[in-house]
Amino acid sequence: MDNREIILDVKKLNTTFVSDRRKVRIVKDVSFQVKRGKTLAVVGESGCGKSVTMNSIMRFLGKNAIVDAENIQYNALKNGQVKEYHLESVKDPNGPDMRALRGPDMAMVFQDPMSSLNPVYKVGDQVAEGLLQHNKGMTKKEAREKVLEMFKKLGIPDPEERIDCYPHQFSGGMKQRVVIAIAMICNPELIICDEPTTALDVTIQAQIMELLKDLQVNDGKSIILITHNMGLVAEMADEVCVMYMGRVVEFGSLEDVFDRTSHPYTRALLRSVPVLGLADGQKLETIPGATPNPADLKGGCEFADRCPECIELCRRGEIPCYEVGPGHHVRCLKYSSCPEVE
Numbered sequence: 001m002d003n004r005e006i007i008l009d010v011k012k013l014n015t016t017f018v019s020d021r022r023k024v025r026i027v028k029d030v031s032f033q034v035k036r037g038k039t040l041a042v043v044g045e046s047g048c049g050k051s052v053t054m055n056s057i058m059r060f061l062g063k064n065a066i067v068d069a070e071n072i073q074y075n076a077l078k079n080g081q082v083k084e085y086h087l088e089s090v091k092d093p094n095g096p097d098m099r100a101l102r103g104p105d106m107a108m109v110f111q112d113p114m115s116s117l118n119p120v121y122k123v124g125d126q127v128a129e130g131l132l133q134h135n136k137g138m139t140k141k142e143a144r145e146k147v148l149e150m151f152k153k154l155g156i157p158d159p160e161e162r163i164d165c166y167p168h169q170f171s172g173g174m175k176q177r178v179v180i181a182i183a184m185i186c187n188p189e190l191i192i193c194d195e196p197t198t199a200l201d202v203t204i205q206a207q208i209m210e211l212l213k214d215l216q217v218n219d220g221k222s223i224i225l226i227t228h229n230m231g232l233v234a235e236m237a238d239e240v241c242v243m244y245m246g247r248v249v250e251f252g253s254l255e256d257v258f259d260r261t262s263h264p265y266t267r268a269l270l271r272s273v274p275v276l277g278l279a280d281g282q283k284l285e286t287i288p289g290a291t292p293n294p295a296d297l298k299g300g301c302e303f304a305d306r307c308p309e310c311i312e313l314c315r316r317g318e319i320p321c322y323e324v325g326p327g328h329h330v331r332c333l334k335y336s337s338c339p340e341v342e
């Protein structure tokens with residue numbers, strides 16, 4: 001697949017946090033691709049490293065994080081031409097290279113709108129800030145017009161009045177629309193949404209998801225959606241990346257992961273959430289055991305202690321990833337007769 005089709009290519013991403021006492025590797029050899037104009041859902045239990053993976057790509061982590069990768073290639077498509085950016089070689093996470101990309105190319109929407117908005121500034125000014133920063137010649141009046149246009153597009157009612165309000169004057173759903181406006185205002189190609197609706201009630205959740213789907217389908221945006229909600233995955237995702245303890249354990253199309261589920265962890269994860277409702281008398285299952293502490297891991301498959309199909313070999317060395325079908329990758333020795341993925 002060429003760079004036109006792939007907007008983000010991540011290969012062997014590792015992130016380690018360093019404290020005064022020890023180093024803990026949280027993200028381990030993570031590889032995945034995001035197709036242009038498609039939605040990739042990233043799922044897995046709390047603490048498996050989904051946010052750290054995305055924050056490593058965006059270089060949002062603090063000084064105690066060591067980010068290392070073979071490749072973090074962002075392929076911008078502007079005026080029909082592809083331009084490659086190698087984010088793995090960016091030295092300063094807050095330097096001009098990353099700052100130029102964040103906003104006009106890649107943007108992030110976080111879970112809690114309140115922590116993304118500054119309570120003491122008018123929402124309109126917060127949305128305009130990115131525009132003015134990235135378009136040096138733009139006047140405040142022109143920026144205000146663009147913000148009004150964006151508010152209308154995102155379904156914020158009475159934009160002329162709302163633009164001069166403060167965050168506390170907005171409901172949760174409206175605040176999240178403002179956060180999406182901040183992410184969208186510079187027209188990025190790739191939007192990373194980290195559980196964008198977790199803090200919202202169910203009806204508002206559906207509206208925000210519809211908005212994101214519309215941005216993907218009608219504006220051709222590429223979306224990475226981190227979520228715990230398998231119903232949302234089924235509705236939104238073209239491809240799914242399943243993570244467990246900092247590793248990608250299964251990656252494939254929505255159909256691969258939902259209908260041809262291959263990794264024992266994905267199977268357990270799908271059985272533990274009501275995807276399409278349960279049959280009469282059927283109980284929701286839980287995954288036995290608990291996620292181990294990342295600092296206490298031994299060799300072998302991280303899921304071994306909780307896996308019903310574990311064999312002795314699973315506890316030794318690194319477990320390779322196998323291609324069980326076209327583009328369907330599974331990190332499990334059950335598939336060792338399939339070709340190994342690098």
Ligand SMILES: Nc1ncnc2c1ncn2[C@@H]1O[C@H](COP(=O)(O)OP(=O)(O)OP(=O)(O)O)[C@@H](O)[C@H]1O
Pocket residue numbers: 017026044045046047048049050051052053062064294
């Ligand atoms: N700045 C940090 N310093 C040290 N450890 C961290 C830091 N940020 C995250 N971690 C650890 O990294 C692990 C993965 O966290 P992460 O937030 O990526 O999980 P997640 O899969 O996104 O979980 P959730 O679904 O709950 O958001 C956790 O064990 C967390 O404690």
